[in-house]
Each structure stands twice: as C-alpha cells, then as structure tokens.
Amino acid sequence: MERRWLKFVALTGIWTFIGLVLAIELYFSARAGMKGQPVDIWEVALPQFVRATMWALMAPLILLAREKMPLSNGLWVGGVSFHLLFSFVVMAVFFLGRMAGFALFSDGSYTGKFWPWALDNFYGRNIIDMAFYWAVLAFGFSNEIYHKYRSEELRSAQLEARLIETELRALRQQMHPHFLFNTLNTIAVLVRERKNDEAVTLVARLGTLLRMALDNTGVQEVTLRQEMDFLERYLEIQMARFSDRLQVSFAITPEAMQARIPNLLLQPIVENAILHGIAPRPGPGHVDVLGRVEDGNLHLEVRDDGLGLERNGRVKEGIGLANTRERLDKTYGARGQLVLRSEPGQGVSVQIILPYRR
Numbered sequence: 525m526e527r528r529w530l531k532f533v534a535l536t537g538i539w540t541f542i543g544l545v546l547a548i549e550l551y552f553s554a555r556a557g558m559k560g561q562p563v564d565i566w567e568v569a570l571p572q573f574v575r576a577t578m579w580a581l582m583a584p585l586i587l588l589a590r591e592k593m594p595l596s597n598g599l600w601v602g603g604v605s606f607h608l609l610f611s612f613v614v615m616a617v618f619f620l621g622r623m624a625g626f627a628l629f630s631d632g633s634y635t636g637k638f639w640p641w642a643l644d645n646f647y648g649r650n651i652i653d654m655a656f657y658w659a660v661l662a663f664g665f666s667n668e669i670y671h672k673y674r675s676e677e678l679r680s681a682q683l684e685a686r687l688i689e690t691e692l693r694a695l696r697q698q699m700h701p702h703f704l705f706n707t708l709n710t711i712a713v714l715v716r717e718r719k720n721d722e723a724v725t726l727v728a729r730l731g732t733l734l735r736m737a738l739d740n741t742g743v744q745e746v747t748l749r750q751e752m753d754f755l756e757r758y759l760e761i762q763m764a765r766f767s768d769r770l771q772v773s774f775a776i777t778p779e780a781m782q783a784r785i786p787n788l789l790l791q792p793i794v795e796n797a798i799l800h801g802i803a804p805r806p807g808p809g810h811v812d813v814l815g816r817v818e819d820g821n822l823h824l825e826v827r828d829d830g831l832g833l834e835r836n837g838r839v840k841e842g843i844g845l846a847n848t849r850e851r852l853d854k855t856y857g858a859r860g861q862l863v864l865r866s867e868p869g870q871g872v873s874v875q876i877i878l879p880y881r882r
Contacts, residue, residue: 550569
C-alpha cells in the first residue's frame with residue numbers, strides 16, 4: 525500500500541511539473557506577443573494544467589493500447605501506423621473539446637460557425653499533444669526494458685546461486701558419508717587382503733580429490749585439462765569401488781585440452797552415467813569421454829552403455845542436466861548447446877557444444 529501511495533505521489537508530481545512548464549512557456553510567449561500588455565497568468569496556466577491532467581488520465585489507456593497493439597506489430601509498419609493515427613485522433617478530440625468548451629463558456633466573444641472557427645484557431649502548439657502520446661509510449665517501452673533488465677538480473681543472481689550450490693553439492697557428494705564409507709570400506713578390504721600399496725594409493729587419491737575440490741571452490745572457469753585431472757582422480761576412486769564392472773576410456777584431442785570450460789562441467793555428467801547407467805547393470809559397463817575442436821567450437825561427449833533414461837516412452841532430464849543446460853545458455857547464449865540422447869538398454873549420450881576459447 526505504501527509503495528502505491530509513493531507511486532501515486534511521484535506521478536502526480538511529474539504531471540504537475542509538466543503542466544507548470546507548459547504554463548510558464550505559454551505565459552512568456554503570450555507576453556512577447558502582447559508587446560508588454562498585462563497577461564493573466566491563471567488564464568494561461570489553467571488550460572495547461574487541464575491538459576496535463578487529461579494526459580495523466582489518458583496515460584493508462586495509452587499504455588493499455590500499447591500492450592494490445594505493440595509497435596512491432598506487422599513488421600513495425602502496422603503498429604507504428606496505428607499509434608500515429610491514434611495519437612492524431614486523441615490530439616484532435618482534445619483540441620475540439622477545448623474549442624467546444626471555450627465556445628460554450630465564453631463571455632460572448634465567440635460568434636460564427638464552429639468548424640471554420642476551430643480550424644482557424646488550430647496552431648502548431650497543438651501538435652505537442654501528439655508528442656505527449658509518444659512520450660507515454662516511450663515511457664512504457666523504457667519501463668518494459670527496465671523490468672526485463674531487472675528480471676534478467678534476478679535470473680543471473682539466481683543462476684549464480686545455483687552454480688555455487690552445484691559446486692558445493694559436488695563437494696558434498698564427494699564428502700558424503702555414503703561415498704566416504706564405500707571408499708573407506710574399499711580401503712579396508714585392500715588392507716585385509718594385505719594389498720597395502722593399493723590401499724595407500726587409494727587414500728592418497730581420496731585426499732587429492734578432496735583437496736582439488738576445495739581449491740577450486742568458487743572458480744568459475746578452468747581448462748579442460750584441469751577438469752580432466754579432477755575427473756581422473758574421481759574415476760580412479762569409482763573404478764576401485766566398482767572393480768572390473770566399470771571401464772572408462774578417454775578420446776580428447778590435445779587442442780581440446782587447452783579449451784576453457786565452466787568448472788565442474790563434466791564431473792556431474794560422468795557421475796550420472798555411473799550412478800544411473802553403470803551401477804544398475806548386472807554386468808560390466810563402459811563410459812566414454814570424448815572431446816574435439818571443430819569449426820571453432822569445442823565438442824564434448826559423455827556416453828555410457830547402461831540402461832538408458834527413458835521411462836514410459838519419455839526421456840526424463842534431471843536437475844543436474846537442466847542446470848547444466850541453463851548454465852551453458854547463460855554463459856554462451858545460442859552458441860552453447862546440450863543434447864541428450866537415450867534409448868532403453870543402449871545407454872545415454874550427453875553432447876555439449878560451446879565456443880572454443882584457449
């Protein structure tokens with residue numbers, strides 16, 4: 525309620541100021557035309573304040589007309605033509621209304637026929653009413669741009685918050701008790717089997733992975749080589765857990781390794797491939813990570829030969845993939861793409877295309 529009152533007071537002040545400016549301008553013009561003779565300022569000012577009041581009342585209707593008939597309609601020709609005609613109609617109606625009011629309430633100075641008299645009294649200053657109409661349209665247009673900007677700014681802030689949450693979620697996932705329990709259990713098995721070297725190696729890999737995750741918290745962009753270093757440490761632990769049930773292969777060109785990509789872009793996708801593709805399989809499974817540069821773009825692909833994501837004839841895209849898609853769209857616009865393909869029993873393929881930047 526308080527904001528509505530503030531808005532009402534602000535609009536009232538704006539239109540009052542416009543009426544005051546018009547009154548002052550017309551007053552000094554009248555004084556110049558009267559060559560020093562006295563001019564009644566209230567007689568000059570009152571019609572201008574009436575004009576400003578009329579436009580203040582008309583503004584919501586003009587903004588509604590702009591909403592119903594955007595300027596861009598008909599390749600701009602239709603919309604602009606409509607508002608040109610409508611602004612002329614509004615100006616003409618207002619002018620004729622003022623003339624009719626003058627004729628009805630004058631002190632007898634009006635004589636003769638109305639239409640010739642109105643035409644003789646039409647002067648260039650009346651065109652300002654058309655300018656007011658287009659000023660209201662411009663205000664509506666700028667207000668729309670402002671709200672779009674604020675909305676985009678809000679979406680950016682929300683996306684940034686989600687990115688931070690994704691990074692922290694990836695870190696939490698690696699530190700998750702279930703994940704740590706399985707890893708430590710694997711280490712315990714190696715120790716019981718007197719495979720001390722393998723156990724020490726796995727402990728070192730776990731520490732390295734956690735340290736890398738902590739070091740990169742808050743980093744928005746890394747090279748593909750850095751991403752692959754982190755991914756390999758993560759996969760070494762997963763391969764130790766799944767033993768011979770998980771096989772991973774990489775096919776990434778040296779040129780692609782130099783590309784800059786969003787931090788933790790591939791790890792959640794590979795994690796999905798293992799958890800939803802390989803883990804449910806009764807036998808061993810395979811995950812491929814591919815990367816190449818082609819036509820100025822970086823092409824990445826993560827695919828598995830698991831059970832697929834299709835459920836009831838539909839491929840369900842999870843939150844991780846949806847966030848990755850929005851992240852690419854926000855960072856690269858139309859040049860960032862994520863394509864998901866899945867067939868039951870034939871695995872999942874996630875393809876990512878983004879501009880190649882070294």
